[in-house]
Structures are given as C-alpha cells and as structure tokens.
Amino acid sequence: MNPRLFVPLLFALLAACSPPPPASFANTDLTGASFAQRLELDDHDGRRRTLADFRGQVVVVFFGYTACPDICPTTLARLAAVMQQLGADAGRVQVLFVSLDPERDSGERLKTFVPWFHPSFLGLRGDAAQTKAISDEFRVFSARKDVEGELGYVLDHSTGAYVFDPAGRIRLYVKDSASVEEIVGDIRLLLKG
Secondary structure: OHHHHHHHOOOOOOOHHHOOOOOOOOEEEEEOOOOOOOOEEEOOOOHHHHHHOOOOOEEEEEEEEOOOOHHHHHHHHHHHHHHHHHHHHEEEEEEEEEEEOOOOOHHHHHHHHHHHHHOOOOEEOOHHHHHHHHHHHHHEEEEEEOOOOOOOOEEEOOOOOOEEEOOOEEEEEEEEOOHHHHHHHHHHHHHHO
C-alpha cells in the first residue's frame, strides 16, 4: 500500500472509532455540581417525597408559590407544554413545584393549583425551617415584600428550574427564558442517557 494513502486512511479510521462528543445542552449544564443533592418534603397529598422516589425519571424542580402573579404560572404552563410535546416520553418526566410560601401554601392549596397545569405535576411543601433548608440546598433566593391589597405580601424569588437525570444527578439549570423546544430537546438527551 502506498504510504501516502495509508496515513489519511488511518486518520479516517481513528476518527470513525472515537466516541461521540458529549451531549450539548441548550440550557446551563450543572453536571457535577455539589449543591441540590437532597430534597425531602411532603407532597400535596401529605406523602413524604425525596429525589430517590423518582429514580428512572427526569425530574424538573421549580421553586415558587401559588399566589405568584406572573413567573410561577407562566413557568408551570411552559412545563405543561413541554410535557405535551414529549408525548409518550412525558411518563418518564416528573415536575416538582416546591413552595416558598409555607404560610399560605397548604397541601390542599397546592393540590388545587399545581395539577391544574398538568395532572402529573406534584406540589411539595415544608414548614418555614424546611423551606429555608431546601432553598439553601438549591441556592434559591426568596425575599418577602409587603404589598398593599388582598395579597398582603409577594415573594421575590429565583425563577429557574433544576433538572435531574434518571440516575438522580443534577444536570441542568433552566432559565425562565428557555423555550419549550430547548427544554424538550435537553430532556430527550437526558432520557437517552
């Protein structure tokens, strides 16, 4: 064989045998992050839930409160659209809405509000100390601001969501500006493994 042909052929064969590049996510890759490792709260039916309960599924964790005037309902509606676009794969995804407002968000209120967006969505809650601990664990900002009117107060809070892969590892941070298509694409990558 001609040596001039051998070298390019060798490079072509090596390139064909090399592993594919790692997945490229549309959202912020948090793979290997040391925070957001624990979550243990009651769901809107009063059942104690942990991240381990959802092994085998992609889990989307979003923090908010039911009286939120804009970000929370918009994000939950976007996540419902994600579930619709996922089709049959939606059964392999669990959305968890973690309340930052233990004073007003009872289990019953969460049960009315959260599944309204999608029947599989679960609302999680804790008392004030548990809410603070889980907010610290996930590095979620929340500050109470008194307002006039019926609400009495609102919460300024972080607006992104965290996504865990089927093995229970934190993988992504999804900004509230992410499109449905970007979120669907990233979830499909995680479901493929």
